[in-house]
Amino acid sequence: MSAVLAGQGTMELAPAAWGEHLASIYREIGGRAMRELPIYHDALTVEAVGFDSFAGMTIGIVITPWFMNVVTPARHGAPGASVAIELPAGTFEFTVGDVEGFGRIASCSLFSPMFQFEDMAAARSAAEAALATLLTAPDAEELPRSAAASAIDRRSFLRGTLSERRA
DSSP: OOHHHHTSOGGGSOHHHHHHHHHHHHHHHIIIIITTSTTOOTTOOOEEEEEEEETTEEEEEEEOSSOEEEEEEOOSOOTTOEEEEEETTEEEEEEEEEETTTEEEEEEEEESSOTTOSSHHHHHHHHHHHHHHHTSOOOTTTSOGGGHHHHOOHHHHHHTOOOOOOO
16 A cells, blocks of 8 residues: 555545545455456456546546446445535436445445446547536526426436437
């Protein structure tokens, strides 16, 4: 373990270091427990994408051969609980979980399993686009701010085609 990690809890790490530390835990989990499962996509590896600080929280995306999730440190909530996290694109439900050897995180699933991605370049491109979309507010002229939280259709978001929900 590096000196930076040895002296600090994961909550105090810089965003990029936090994401990379989480990715290292998932690499170990992948090699130990996931590699032989049918949901494991051999063309992919584990990678932390775009971890940065946004509105006082660390946020980014973890790609694994079996899932792609938006993740942030969990500041409250018991494992298994849903927490609503407001981002510029709207309010999204994250699930709180404990990652052994790491600590508590809140995650929002984007893809699972990962077979729709041919390679890491495709998965990384999707992760970067998803993160950019989540952290960008809808155009205020096109969508009133009060409607922003309900404007994102999750299925369309995951398919890469955002649309307004219609009553």
